[in-house]
Amino acid sequence: MGCGTIGYMKIHEWEPFLRTWSAERDAARRAEEPAQPTLGWLGFDPAPQERIAALETRLGAVLPPSYRAFLEVTDGWRWAGEFVELLSPADRVGPVRELTAFLHEDLTMWEREDLDADLDEEDEDEEEEEGEEQAEYQSARWNRAVQISLTGDQTWLLLDPGDVDGDGEWAAYRYSAWSGYGPQRYDSFAALMRAEYQSFRDLRTPRAS
Structure with missing residues (x-):
C-alpha cells in the first residue's frame, strides 16, 4: 500500500x-x-468490546468512529510519529485534567493567551484585569479533553468530545511542550494519525535522490 x-x-x-x-x-x-x-x-491485541464500552461509560460519550475502529484493531500503539512512544490502551484513557495536571494547566494557559490576544485586537484601549481573574480562568475545551497517549518526548495526543462533526468524529490535538507553539488541531483521530505517520516518513524515510 502506497502513501497516497x-x-x-x-x-x-x-x-x-x-x-x-x-x-x-x-x-x-x-x-x-x-x-x-x-x-x-x-500494535497490540484488539481491545475487547467490554473494555471499549467501559471507556465510553467513563467518558459519558460514544467514541468517535475512527478511534473506536482503531481500538478494535489494536488496544494502543507504539511509536505514533517520532515523539509519541505509546498510545494508551482503552483502560488508561481519561480526562487530561485527571491524568496529567501540568499538561492541563499548560493547555489552559495557551488558550488564555490566545483569548487575551483576541481581546487586544478588538479593543487595544481596554485594560484587562489580571491576577485573580486570570488564575480563575477555566477552559471548557481542556476541562473535557481526553488524553489518549501515555509516554513521549514532552508530546501528547488528545481528543475533544465537545467538538464533534457530522460524522461523529471528535477534534484531535497534538501538543509538544518544546515546540514553542500551542496545540495543533485535526478534524479527527484518523487525520491526526495520518499526520503522525507522515511526520515519521519525513524524518525517517530516506528521500530518493
Whole structure:
C-alpha cells in the first residue's frame, strides 16, 4: 500500500495502514542500525468490546468512529510519529485534567493567551484585569479533553468530545511542550494519525535522490 492510498484511508482500513507503518518503521531502523532487532507489529491485541464500552461509560460519550475502529484493531500503539512512544490502551484513557495536571494547566494557559490576544485586537484601549481573574480562568475545551497517549518526548495526543462533526468524529490535538507553539488541531483521530505517520516518513524515510 502506497502513501497516497494511506492518505485517503477510511476507518475500516486501519489494519493495512498500521501494518504498512510497522513495516516501514522496521525498515527505517534497520537502515540506520542493522543490528537492531525487528520490532514487527507496533500494535497490540484488539481491545475487547467490554473494555471499549467501559471507556465510553467513563467518558459519558460514544467514541468517535475512527478511534473506536482503531481500538478494535489494536488496544494502543507504539511509536505514533517520532515523539509519541505509546498510545494508551482503552483502560488508561481519561480526562487530561485527571491524568496529567501540568499538561492541563499548560493547555489552559495557551488558550488564555490566545483569548487575551483576541481581546487586544478588538479593543487595544481596554485594560484587562489580571491576577485573580486570570488564575480563575477555566477552559471548557481542556476541562473535557481526553488524553489518549501515555509516554513521549514532552508530546501528547488528545481528543475533544465537545467538538464533534457530522460524522461523529471528535477534534484531535497534538501538543509538544518544546515546540514553542500551542496545540495543533485535526478534524479527527484518523487525520491526526495520518499526520503522525507522515511526520515519521519525513524524518525517517530516506528521500530518493
